[in-house]
Amino acid sequence: MLINIGQLVTLRSAQTGPRRGTSLSELDIVENAAVLSLGGKIVSVGTAKDALRDPWLKKNRKKVTEIDCGGRVVLPGFVDSHTHPVFMEPRLVDFEKRIAGAGYEEIAAAGGGIRSSLDGVRKASKVTLTQRVLDALRDLAKHGTTTVEAKSGYGLNLESELKSLEAIRAAAKQWPGMVVPTFLGAHVVPPEYRGRSQNYVEIVCKEMIPAVAKRKLAKFVDVFCDRGAFSEIECSRIFGAALEHGLAIRGHVGQLSYPKEGFIESTLECCQPASLDHMDHVRDDEVAALAKSDTVVTLVPGANYFLGLEKYPPARKFIDSGVAVALATDYNPGTSPTISMSMAMSLACTHMKMSPAEAIAAATINGAFALGLDNRKGSVEPGKDADMAVFDARNYKEIPYWFGVNRCVQTIIGGVANT
Numbered sequence: 001m002l003i004n005i006g007q008l009v010t011l012r013s014a015q016t017g018p019r020r021g022t023s024l025s026e027l028d029i030v031e032n033a034a035v036l037s038l039g040g041k042i043v044s045v046g047t048a049k050d051a052l053r054d055p056w057l058k059k060n061r062k063k064v065t066e067i068d069c070g071g072r073v074v075l076p077g078f079v080d081s082h083t084h085p086v087f088m089e090p091r092l093v094d095f096e097k098r099i100a101g102a103g104y105e106e107i108a109a110a111g112g113g114i115r116s117s118l119d120g121v122r123k124a125s126k127v128t129l130t131q132r133v134l135d136a137l138r139d140l141a142k143h144g145t146t147t148v149e150a151k152s153g154y155g156l157n158l159e160s161e162l163k164s165l166e167a168i169r170a171a172a173k174q175w176p177g178m179v180v181p182t183f184l185g186a187h188v189v190p191p192e193y194r195g196r197s198q199n200y201v202e203i204v205c206k207e208m209i210p211a212v213a214k215r216k217l218a219k220f221v222d223v224f225c226d227r228g229a230f231s232e233i234e235c236s237r238i239f240g241a242a243l244e245h246g247l248a249i250r251g252h253v254g255q256l257s258y259p260k261e262g263f264i265e266s267t268l269e270c271c272q273p274a275s276l277d278h279m280d281h282v283r284d285d286e287v288a289a290l291a292k293s294d295t296v297v298t299l300v301p302g303a304n305y306f307l308g309l310e311k312y313p314p315a316r317k318f319i320d321s322g323v324a325v326a327l328a329t330d331y332n333p334g335t336s337p338t339i340s341m342s343m344a345m346s347l348a349c350t351h352m353k354m355s356p357a358e359a360i361a362a363a364t365i366n367g368a369f370a371l372g373l374d375n376r377k378g379s380v381e382p383g384k385d386a387d388m389a390v391f392d393a394r395n396y397k398e399i400p401y402w403f404g405v406n407r408c409v410q411t412i413i414g415g416v417a418n419t
């Protein structure tokens with residue numbers, strides 16, 4: 001049982017579906033709160049006064065493990081719905097090149113970017129990759145994250161993509177939080193298929209996706225659909241193959257350039273993607289179509305920050321138009337080397353003009369919707385998994401306010417104190 005919670009942000013709600021518009025800022029806060037969990041699930045949420053009057057608790061108090069939150073803020077554990085944790089080395093050369101003025105596509109064309117992470121992953125053993133992923137998961141938990149979506153995508157051949165997904169699975173088994181694996185074989189065209197992207201797409205569709213589905217290594221298939229990556233036609237083919245094999249869809253869309261007109265609308269209709277991510281480049285009619293769908297737009301401002309961009313995705317336009325938005329770190333070695341959801345929230349507030357309340361809902365409950373886990377994650381209410389994070393703060397608004405530091409002092413996963 002968590003007791004002595006100064007401010008409990010529950011995000012309870014009677015409404016169904018992801019949060020949109022004004023409901024994104026409805027946090028349902030309980031002051032001086034307590035949360036009781038049993039067998040990993042939350043059984044009651046309320047004021048400490050009410051909890052201590054509960055007859056069951058009066059009788060069983062001695063048997064219950066108490067976690068004293070010291071009057072601090074408690075949130076549902078963050079749901080980081082977009083990460084790329086299977087890589088070996090940081091990309092320090094790209095980092096310095098960019099500082100010296102090179103752009104994303106220029107770096108990629110010179111052999112940097114995603115392709116420069118291939119060698120490390122292809123040569124690494126599964127055990128080594130597993131350890132890398134596990135280190136990241138443990139670090140994420142220290143920063144308040146209890147559910148993580150994890151993509152492959154730095155192997156880019158059958159063997160190394162399977163190895164990457166197996167590493168995610170092996171790491172997930174050793175970590176108490178939940179990991180949702182995503183196959184991102186279509187991250188970029190690997191160098192051996194340069195100029196022959198269709199041949200690579202063929203392998204993704206005919207060899208990789210069937211192998212991933214057969215081994216149940218992923219819940220989602222993701223594609224980087226953008227200039228310099230995969231075209232809309234290639235992306236649609238891959239989505240089709242994923243659906244045929246019973247895998248759900250998510251996509252990297254509109255980061256570097258506008259997608260082809262009509263692509264977003266047709267993808268929403270044919271594939272009901274759980275999430276479309278980045279969306280720096282979006283047209284008004286696409287925003288209107290997204291607002292009518294249950295697809296979440298996952299914003300990853302860490303990438304804009306780290307690329308040193310002036311422009312950020314139009315979060316206000318999405319929210320004010322009724323699109324469901326989530327926030328994620330996009331943890332990866334090239335464009336967003338951070339595991340901090342608090343930092344993503346801070347960037348959302350300062351650069352995308354989201355309120356602290358909106359940023360919290362986007363980082364928790366809407367992240368859960370973006371992963372199809374809204375029945376278990378993202379809010380503190382009876383029946384859900386007892387995943388929470390304690391922050392050294394008196395007010396939830398302090399979490400995005402104190403940027404660049406970790407105020408998370410404890411993470412509770414399945415009712416058990418983790419850090």
Ligand SMILES: [Zn+2]
Nearest residue numbers: 082084252330
């Ligand atoms: Zn990404």
